[in-house]
Structure formats: C-alpha cells, structure tokens
Amino acid sequence: MNSLINRTLARLGWLSSVVPQAGAINPAAAPAREANVKKISARDIFNRVGMLPVLLLMYIAFYFLTGYLSEDGTSNFMSTANTMNILRQTSINLVLACGMTFVILTAGIDLSVGSVLAVSAVLGMLTSLSPHFAWASLPVFMLAGLAMGALNGAMVAGVKINPFVVTLGTMTALRGAAYLFADGTTILNRNIPSFEWLGNSSFLGLPWLIWVAAAVVLVSWFILRQTVLGLHIYAVGGNPQAARLTGIKVGSVLLFVYSIAGLFSGIGGAMSASRLYGANGNWGTGYELDAIAAVVLGGTSLMGGVGSIWGTVIGALIIGVMNNGLTIIGLSSFWQYVAKGAVIVLAVMLDKWRQQQSMTN
Amino acid sequence: MNTTVLEMAGISKRFGATKALDNVRLEARSHEILALMGENGAGKSTLMKILSGVYQPDQGEIKLAGKPIRVTSPADARAAGINLIYQELSVAPHMTVAQNVFMGSEPRGRFGRVDTEAMNRRTREVLDSLGARFSADTLAGKLCIADQQQVEIARSLVHKSRVLIMDEPTAALSDRETDRLFEVIRKLRADGIAIIYISHRMAEMVALADRVTVLRDGGFVGTLEREEAQPERVIQMMVGRPLGDFYQPRIDVVPGPVRLEVRSIASSKIRDASFSVRSGEVLGLAGLVGAGRTELARLIFGADKAKRGEILLDGEPVQINNPLDAIKRGIAYVPEDRKGQGLFLQLSALANTSMNVLSSNARFGILQHGALRKLTQDAIKQLAVKVPGPDGIVGGLSGGNQQKLLLARWLAIKPRVLILDEPTRGVDVGAKSEIYKIIHQLADSGVAVVVISSELPEVIGICDRLLVMREGRISGELVGPGVSQEAVMTLATHDTAAAALEAAVH
Incomplete structure (x- = not known):
C-alpha cells in the first residue's frame, strides 16, 4: 500500500524529481533514492506535500462551519455540486497562476495578466460579433494573449528592464487599451457558437472550464518537469549568471515564460468571456494578485528557482475554497478581503516555519 | 602575559541524524592567535556559530574569563565581547565606512539624533590603530575587498572585542593584501585580544598561529603548541591519514600539438x-x-x-x-x-x-x-x-x-x-x-x-x-x-x- 502511494507520488513528480519542491532545500531531507522509488520517510512526504494539509483542513473546517451556521444544521459544502462550484470558480485563477508560476520561477513577476485577460476577452468578443470571422474568436483570444505576453518578454529579455516595472507599465497601458477597444461599454453577444461550450457545457460530467484548467496544469507540469526548457527555467531563476556561463540562452527563456503567461491569460480571457457572454474593459481587475497569491501559497519562491506547479494548484484551491466557503457563510465581501489577506500571510508564515523545522531537524 | 579568556568544553551538537560536533573543546587565550584547522565539514563553522550564538549546543559549557556564560543570540555574543567576522563580507555598499562600523549601535545625540561627529571620530581612531588607508566618510562600496574586511574588523573593535573569530579571512585576498591583514591581526594580538583564526591554508597557520586546534568529522583531534605544529603533522591530523607529496609533479610530459x-x-x-x-x-x-x-x-x-x-x-x-x-x-x-x-x-x-x-x-x-x-x-x-x-x-x-x-x-x-x-x-x-x-x-x-x-x-x-x-x-x-x-x-x-x-x- 505504502509503496503504491510512493510510486504514485513519484510518478506525479512529488517525490523524485530533477528540481526541488519547496521545502526540499535541505540535503538531509533528500536521502539517496537510487531507483525512482525507495523508502521514503514520513517527514520526507510531509516536506513535499507542502500546503496540502492546509487545504484539507480548510475544506473540513468550512464543512463544519457552514453546517453550524446554517438554519437546519446540515451542510452541503462537501456535496458534488458545491465542490464542482469551487473547482469552476478556481479554474480561471488557476490558469493565470500557472503562467505566473513560470514567470516567478525565473525570479520575475507579471502584473499585467489581468489586463491581458481583459484585452484578449474584448478582442475575442469583438471578433465573435463579426459575421465572417466569428469562428476565429478562440484563436484571437489566445493569439492576443500570446502577443501581449511576448511584448512583456521582449522588454524584459531584450531591453533588460526590470520585470516589475515592465509589467506595471503594460498592466496600466493594456487596461486603457481594453477600455478603448470596448469603447467604454460592455460587449455582449448571446450568440457565440464557436466557444460557448468553453464556459457553459460539460464533458463527462465535468464543466469544460475545469478540463481546460486541468489541461493547462498538465502542460505546465510537463514543460517544467520533463523538458530541457523546464530545467533551463529553473536554472535561469536559480542563478542567471551561472545559466549564461552554462550556455543557456537566458533571453529566450525569459521571452518564453512571459509569452506563456500571456497565452494563459488569453485562455483565461476566453473562459471568462464565454462564461459571461461578454467582455468589458474592467474584466480581470485584480486577478494578477490572486494569481500571485496562489503561486506564493504553493511555496514557489519569489527569488526564483524553487517551486512547483502542484504547489500552485494547491495554492489556487486554497483561495477557491476560501472564497466559496466565506460566501456561503455569508461574510460580507469587505470581511472576505480581510480574511483572505490574513490567511495568505499566515499560510506562508506556516510554510516558512515548516521549512525551518525540516532544515534544523 | 597570556590568560585564558575563553573555554569551550564538551560541546556536542546534532542536526537530525548527523552529529555535527561531538565533545569538542577549545581554549583561547589573550595575546594569542589560535588556529582552528580542519577540512570542510569538520565542524569548525558549527563550533564558531555556537560560540557566536547562532546555534545552541545540545551539551557543553562555554566559559568567559572563568565564568560560565550562555550565548543565546548573536547580540549576546557581541555584548560578551565575542565577535565573528564571516567569510562572506557584509558591508552596506551605499553607506559610509563610519555608518557601517556603527551599524545597529549608532551613538545617540540630543533628541535621539545620530551623533555623526562622535561616530566619525571613533571610527577614525579605530582606523588609525589598524593602519587603514581610507577615511571614515568613504562609501564602503568603493573599497576593495581587503579594505572592506578592515571595516568589519573595525566594527568588532568599537564593540570592545575580547575574542575575535575570523573565518577564512584571506579567501578573497591577494598575497599583498594578506600580508597587510596579517599585520593587523598581529597588532590585535599585541593589544591582548584572543584571536581564533579559521583557515585551510598551511602557510597561514605557520605564519600566524601560536597554537593550533584540529577538528575532524565533528570530533576534537588535538591541540598543538607552535613548535609542534609542523604542516605535515597538522595535515595528517586533519585528514586522519598521511598524505603523499601534496603536489605530485607530472613526469615525462609530452604535450601534443x-x-x-x-x-x-x-x-x-x-x-x-x-x-x-x-x-x-x-x-x-x-x-x-x-x-x-x-x-x-x-x-x-x-x-x-x-x-x-x-x-x-x-x-x-x-x-x-x-x-x-x-x-x-x-x-x-x-x-x-x-x-x-x-x-x-x-x-x-x-x-x-x-x-x-x-x-x-x-x-x-x-x-x-x-x-x-x-x-x-x-x-x-x-x-x-x-x-x-x-x-x-x-x-x-x-x-x-x-x-x-x-x-x-x-x-x-x-x-x-x-x-x-x-x-x-x-x-x-x-x-x-x-x-x-x-x-x-x-x-x-x-x-x-x-x-x-x-x-x-x-x-x-x-x-x-x-x-x-x-x-x-x-x-x-x-x-x-x-x-x-x-x-x-x-x-x-x-x-x-x-x-x-x-x-x-x-
């Protein structure tokens, strides 16, 4: 049984891996694992599951809390319908957070993902209104995102401007562009056959939104864990000077991570536009902060070089569970902000403490 | 006159399954340079981190001037007059030498203002005593590494050091700079400070040390007086086996094109x-x-x-x-x-x-x-x-x-x-x-x-x-x-x- 768990975890990339998960900095915590799978201590697993316990505890806590506060004393928080709800509400943030993980792994940051989402959503909706090109809406969402991401990447890698400054600039400018493209109004279209499915239908009982998010996660995992490019991303984030002296094309790697963050924002734009049959210049405001929060909650270091996509999945789910649970409880949105901020900081403090424990023991 | 300033006895420390230090002892005397030798991983740094309050020992006793003390933080150590100069220097490049020297302990004037004048004056005195070639108001970032090191030494001197620990201070210095550093160290010894000098280099041990303490794999191997501390013997104690001729020259080399x-x-x-x-x-x-x-x-x-x-x-x-x-x-x-x-x-x-x-x-x-x-x-x-x-x-x-x-x-x-x-x-x-x-x-x-x-x-x-x-x-x-x-x-x-x-x- 134990070995089955180990093997499964190993295959997922939790245990055996070329690159470290958060909390695996301690060499003592990474004992010799000659074959992919060998004996793994309880603490080793504890080190690598990261924030998963926090997610599970929160999930259970909200179950009891929603039951306790409801009129009839029962809770449907854990019901299939509500769990599906949580996953669907998490999906867009998760897609953005995956892109953000790439960027943060290189010690960068992308503040523009919310604005990129808005511009691509507006452009995609405009395309859907044109009678001849409505079919091209999906490619427009994605290509618009990709192009804006590549613009970020070109400025960071080519002109060598600080990524915070570059994306602060594009965040502001693209927000303006989104309002301009939408002409200050909301573009509505109830007739979007080419991508209506994305936000509103299901496949094998699961909404397409969740499938798409899962696909984005898998693609990200594959790139980061299984490809040369993935290892180069970790290398550039861990030590850019050494990466250059090792012959890694640091500029190309940076261009790639910002481009993929843009592409994922475009996909996020398609998801939200399809779900709401519309887009306006205000779409996605503040999404960059939720995406960054998910990445940080997942244990990825803002200094670059350390982290994993699974951590980001857990981070995004923590935020999703909290949003959903707090709303069911009926907490006002003002208090929800306070609670969310506090949990983010507390969770990261806990993670830091956990890592220190694993370092000294 | 040499008196024992610092004594560490029976120090043990574990990190999880690894025994980093096992029953280690060490004695530092005033007017003396003690060389602490050992390969990487021998426990030198851990021992010094215990002494400077970064780690707590699992067992053992530290005595300063005969009295047992507890060092639970780097601030404790500094208050007791124990200063550690790390291998990696930590000067703030955009601040002046004086500001660096007094960082965290700036002299206060009226209304809590920093007394810049007193700060510069004290720094100048200490720099003069070190024979430094730069002034108190230079920006630290403009100094070469050897001079930055002197800033760190000056920092420990204004805190009235009784024990000064230097962790591989010559790692980044040229030979000429090393000579100057040695002059400073000898001068500090003459002033009565007990110096613990950590290094890999035999030549430095020969040039400086009055006594040599050797660690190996977290254990105490022995302490030698200057006369007994021939490099071959020390190397043998460090590695636990005699080394053949250290530099084996290549013979019969026929280089190609x-x-x-x-x-x-x-x-x-x-x-x-x-x-x-x-x-x-x-x-x-x-x-x-x-x-x-x-x-x-x-x-x-x-x-x-x-x-x-x-x-x-x-x-x-x-x-x-x-x-x-x-x-x-x-x-x-x-x-x-x-x-x-x-x-x-x-x-x-x-x-x-x-x-x-x-x-x-x-x-x-x-x-x-x-x-x-x-x-x-x-x-x-x-x-x-x-x-x-x-x-x-x-x-x-x-x-x-x-x-x-x-x-x-x-x-x-x-x-x-x-x-x-x-x-x-x-x-x-x-x-x-x-x-x-x-x-x-x-x-x-x-x-x-x-x-x-x-x-x-x-x-x-x-x-x-x-x-x-x-x-x-x-x-x-x-x-x-x-x-x-x-x-x-x-x-x-x-x-x-x-x-x-x-x-x-x-």
Missing part, C-alpha cells in the same frame, strides 16, 4: 595578450588578484566581448561571441565564484552536472531521465563526490564536493580546452589533492588545461608551464621544474620585464 592559440586579444581590461596551450599540457596562469587572469579567461570563453584579437583552435580561426559558441567548440570554463557564477544551489546534483548536456540527453526537447541519472551517478562515482544521490541538493554540500560536481558538469561536454579559475578555493585538503589528480588525468588524456590560481605553491606544483600576468598583460613565462615563488612574484609585481627575467634566472 597546439590546441588553443590566442593572438593579441584585447578588451578594456586586457592589453594585447597572446599565448598558446598544447593538447595534454597544464598551463598555469599566475598573478595578483586583479591582474586580468579571470578577464582573459572570460574573453576566450566568450563571456565578455573582446575589442580585437584572434582565437585559433587546432590551428583554425574560430569566432566566439558567447559562452554557447565556446561550449560548442569544446572550450569549458569553470568560474572562480563557484556559488555566484557556477552552481545552481537550489537544484539537485543531477541538474547541476547535466545542465550542459541536456539537449543531447533529450528527444524532441523531452528529458530522458534515465540517461541523465546514469550520467550523474557515473560522475559521482568517478569523481568520488560525497552526495546523498543524484537528487541531493547541492547547496548543502561542502566546498570540495560542490567543486567536483561543477567540474563534472564541464567534463560532461568532453572538453578540448578546460579553463579552471581558482579550482581549489575554499576546498579542503583531501578534495584538493583529488582535484589535482583529476586535472592531471585530463591532461594525460589530451585535454589542454589552463589553471588560474592565486596560490603560488599550487600553480607551481601542478602546472607544466606558467604564464604570469600583471595589469592586464602577460608579463612573462616560466617553464620547467624549480620555478621559484620569488620569480613568479617578481613578474607579477615588477615594472620592467628585464628585471623580472633577471630574477627568474636568479
């Missing part, structure tokens, strides 16, 4: 350097820190842009615009700053050793983990790297093992020219001789090896031929056995080549 030729290469720091190195040859590049050795290596490797000049590989002119070009042609450069420019500290041994050959171990960009794992395991075995396995994170390894892994990364590309920049800096004695052996094996197999080193005995001992650099030029060439350190130093420092040649011939 010229592998790499550099013609009049120049940049803002290098002035018209020309030289060549043959296949199977170990060429040494000696000179003072700042003479341009690293800059020359970086030009050849394409890490910096050359203004003019030509590089020929096996007689063919080659164009090298960036490191990737150099790597493709089989030129490898192992940089001097292992942690800053070489290793990916958060990544695994596997990632670090295979980073240069990922593409050849991948299909359509997808990594072949099995092949990479095998490559890493082979390298670990071949170079005898002590690492938990291919997944071990390199940040926690000792200097010697890190250096071997970095070397493994470059050996993986099967280099034709291998440039090693300070390959044994911060590496313990045992690993050093292993690295020398690897260098010689590589040369024997036909690689053209260039070794840059500031340690004269090393560069003389392991190289077949020496080039000496001074101020961006190659100032001379020395061949054959019996090259003296003086001859190298003359070329490295003198102004006229004629005088240098004279000295070289004796």
Whole structure:
C-alpha cells in the first residue's frame, strides 16, 4: 500500500524529481533514492506535500462551519455540486497562476495578466460579433494573449528592464487599451457558437472550464518537469549568471515564460468571456494578485528557482475554497478581503516555519 | 602575559541524524592567535556559530574569563565581547565606512539624533590603530575587498572585542593584501585580544598561529603548541591519514600539438595578450588578484566581448561571441565564484552536472531521465563526490564536493580546452589533492588545461608551464621544474620585464 502511494507520488513528480519542491532545500531531507522509488520517510512526504494539509483542513473546517451556521444544521459544502462550484470558480485563477508560476520561477513577476485577460476577452468578443470571422474568436483570444505576453518578454529579455516595472507599465497601458477597444461599454453577444461550450457545457460530467484548467496544469507540469526548457527555467531563476556561463540562452527563456503567461491569460480571457457572454474593459481587475497569491501559497519562491506547479494548484484551491466557503457563510465581501489577506500571510508564515523545522531537524 | 579568556568544553551538537560536533573543546587565550584547522565539514563553522550564538549546543559549557556564560543570540555574543567576522563580507555598499562600523549601535545625540561627529571620530581612531588607508566618510562600496574586511574588523573593535573569530579571512585576498591583514591581526594580538583564526591554508597557520586546534568529522583531534605544529603533522591530523607529496609533479610530459592559440586579444581590461596551450599540457596562469587572469579567461570563453584579437583552435580561426559558441567548440570554463557564477544551489546534483548536456540527453526537447541519472551517478562515482544521490541538493554540500560536481558538469561536454579559475578555493585538503589528480588525468588524456590560481605553491606544483600576468598583460613565462615563488612574484609585481627575467634566472 505504502509503496503504491510512493510510486504514485513519484510518478506525479512529488517525490523524485530533477528540481526541488519547496521545502526540499535541505540535503538531509533528500536521502539517496537510487531507483525512482525507495523508502521514503514520513517527514520526507510531509516536506513535499507542502500546503496540502492546509487545504484539507480548510475544506473540513468550512464543512463544519457552514453546517453550524446554517438554519437546519446540515451542510452541503462537501456535496458534488458545491465542490464542482469551487473547482469552476478556481479554474480561471488557476490558469493565470500557472503562467505566473513560470514567470516567478525565473525570479520575475507579471502584473499585467489581468489586463491581458481583459484585452484578449474584448478582442475575442469583438471578433465573435463579426459575421465572417466569428469562428476565429478562440484563436484571437489566445493569439492576443500570446502577443501581449511576448511584448512583456521582449522588454524584459531584450531591453533588460526590470520585470516589475515592465509589467506595471503594460498592466496600466493594456487596461486603457481594453477600455478603448470596448469603447467604454460592455460587449455582449448571446450568440457565440464557436466557444460557448468553453464556459457553459460539460464533458463527462465535468464543466469544460475545469478540463481546460486541468489541461493547462498538465502542460505546465510537463514543460517544467520533463523538458530541457523546464530545467533551463529553473536554472535561469536559480542563478542567471551561472545559466549564461552554462550556455543557456537566458533571453529566450525569459521571452518564453512571459509569452506563456500571456497565452494563459488569453485562455483565461476566453473562459471568462464565454462564461459571461461578454467582455468589458474592467474584466480581470485584480486577478494578477490572486494569481500571485496562489503561486506564493504553493511555496514557489519569489527569488526564483524553487517551486512547483502542484504547489500552485494547491495554492489556487486554497483561495477557491476560501472564497466559496466565506460566501456561503455569508461574510460580507469587505470581511472576505480581510480574511483572505490574513490567511495568505499566515499560510506562508506556516510554510516558512515548516521549512525551518525540516532544515534544523 | 597570556590568560585564558575563553573555554569551550564538551560541546556536542546534532542536526537530525548527523552529529555535527561531538565533545569538542577549545581554549583561547589573550595575546594569542589560535588556529582552528580542519577540512570542510569538520565542524569548525558549527563550533564558531555556537560560540557566536547562532546555534545552541545540545551539551557543553562555554566559559568567559572563568565564568560560565550562555550565548543565546548573536547580540549576546557581541555584548560578551565575542565577535565573528564571516567569510562572506557584509558591508552596506551605499553607506559610509563610519555608518557601517556603527551599524545597529549608532551613538545617540540630543533628541535621539545620530551623533555623526562622535561616530566619525571613533571610527577614525579605530582606523588609525589598524593602519587603514581610507577615511571614515568613504562609501564602503568603493573599497576593495581587503579594505572592506578592515571595516568589519573595525566594527568588532568599537564593540570592545575580547575574542575575535575570523573565518577564512584571506579567501578573497591577494598575497599583498594578506600580508597587510596579517599585520593587523598581529597588532590585535599585541593589544591582548584572543584571536581564533579559521583557515585551510598551511602557510597561514605557520605564519600566524601560536597554537593550533584540529577538528575532524565533528570530533576534537588535538591541540598543538607552535613548535609542534609542523604542516605535515597538522595535515595528517586533519585528514586522519598521511598524505603523499601534496603536489605530485607530472613526469615525462609530452604535450601534443597546439590546441588553443590566442593572438593579441584585447578588451578594456586586457592589453594585447597572446599565448598558446598544447593538447595534454597544464598551463598555469599566475598573478595578483586583479591582474586580468579571470578577464582573459572570460574573453576566450566568450563571456565578455573582446575589442580585437584572434582565437585559433587546432590551428583554425574560430569566432566566439558567447559562452554557447565556446561550449560548442569544446572550450569549458569553470568560474572562480563557484556559488555566484557556477552552481545552481537550489537544484539537485543531477541538474547541476547535466545542465550542459541536456539537449543531447533529450528527444524532441523531452528529458530522458534515465540517461541523465546514469550520467550523474557515473560522475559521482568517478569523481568520488560525497552526495546523498543524484537528487541531493547541492547547496548543502561542502566546498570540495560542490567543486567536483561543477567540474563534472564541464567534463560532461568532453572538453578540448578546460579553463579552471581558482579550482581549489575554499576546498579542503583531501578534495584538493583529488582535484589535482583529476586535472592531471585530463591532461594525460589530451585535454589542454589552463589553471588560474592565486596560490603560488599550487600553480607551481601542478602546472607544466606558467604564464604570469600583471595589469592586464602577460608579463612573462616560466617553464620547467624549480620555478621559484620569488620569480613568479617578481613578474607579477615588477615594472620592467628585464628585471623580472633577471630574477627568474636568479
């Protein structure tokens, strides 16, 4: 049984891996694992599951809390319908957070993902209104995102401007562009056959939104864990000077991570536009902060070089569970902000403490 | 008059399953320099971190002037007059020397204002007593490393040090700077401070130490008085076995054809350097820190842009615009700053050793983990790297093992020219001789090896031929056995080549 768990975890990339998960900095915590799978201590697993316990505890806590506060004393928080709800509400943030993980792994940051989402959503909706090109809406969402991401990447890698400054600039400018493209109004279209499915239908009982998010996660995992490019991303984030002296094309790697963050924002734009049959210049405001929060909650270091996509999945789910649970409880949105901020900081403090424990023991 | 200032007895410390220190003792006396010797991982740093309050011991006692004390934080240690100067300096570059010296303990004037005048005055006094060549209001970032070190020393002196611990203070200094540092240390000794000096270098122990305490694998091996502390004996205590002749010269070397030729290469720091190195040859590049050795290596490797000049590989002119070009042609450069420019500290041994050959171990960009794992395991075995396995994170390894892994990364590309920049800096004695052996094996197999080193005995001992650099030029060439350190130093420092040649011939 134990070995089955180990093997499964190993295959997922939790245990055996070329690159470290958060909390695996301690060499003592990474004992010799000659074959992919060998004996793994309880603490080793504890080190690598990261924030998963926090997610599970929160999930259970909200179950009891929603039951306790409801009129009839029962809770449907854990019901299939509500769990599906949580996953669907998490999906867009998760897609953005995956892109953000790439960027943060290189010690960068992308503040523009919310604005990129808005511009691509507006452009995609405009395309859907044109009678001849409505079919091209999906490619427009994605290509618009990709192009804006590549613009970020070109400025960071080519002109060598600080990524915070570059994306602060594009965040502001693209927000303006989104309002301009939408002409200050909301573009509505109830007739979007080419991508209506994305936000509103299901496949094998699961909404397409969740499938798409899962696909984005898998693609990200594959790139980061299984490809040369993935290892180069970790290398550039861990030590850019050494990466250059090792012959890694640091500029190309940076261009790639910002481009993929843009592409994922475009996909996020398609998801939200399809779900709401519309887009306006205000779409996605503040999404960059939720995406960054998910990445940080997942244990990825803002200094670059350390982290994993699974951590980001857990981070995004923590935020999703909290949003959903707090709303069911009926907490006002003002208090929800306070609670969310506090949990983010507390969770990261806990993670830091956990890592220190694993370092000294 | 020497009195015992500090006593540590029965100190033990565990980190999880590893016993970092086991019943270690140490005694520091006033007017004395105690050298604390041991290989990397022997426990020197842990012991000093306990003394300076960073770690708490599991067992043992620390006595200061006969009274037991508890040091639970670095602030406690400082209050007790115990100061540690770390290997990595920590001056704030944008603040003045005086501000650095008094950081965290600024003298207060009226209304809580910082009393800048008193601060500068006290700093000037301390700097004068150290014989420093810079003033209290210089920006610390403008000072060279040796001077920054004096800032750190000054910082500990204004806190009335009774015990001063220096952790490998010469690691980044040239010989001349080292001499100046030694003067300062001797002066502090004369003032009555008990000094604990941590180093790998035998020559420094001989030059400074009044007594020597040796640790090995976390255990106490012994303390020797100055007269008893011959280098051979100390090395034997450190490694636990007698070492053969440390620098094994290569005999019967028959270098092959010229592998790499550099013609009049120049940049803002290098002035018209020309030289060549043959296949199977170990060429040494000696000179003072700042003479341009690293800059020359970086030009050849394409890490910096050359203004003019030509590089020929096996007689063919080659164009090298960036490191990737150099790597493709089989030129490898192992940089001097292992942690800053070489290793990916958060990544695994596997990632670090295979980073240069990922593409050849991948299909359509997808990594072949099995092949990479095998490559890493082979390298670990071949170079005898002590690492938990291919997944071990390199940040926690000792200097010697890190250096071997970095070397493994470059050996993986099967280099034709291998440039090693300070390959044994911060590496313990045992690993050093292993690295020398690897260098010689590589040369024997036909690689053209260039070794840059500031340690004269090393560069003389392991190289077949020496080039000496001074101020961006190659100032001379020395061949054959019996090259003296003086001859190298003359070329490295003198102004006229004629005088240098004279000295070289004796």
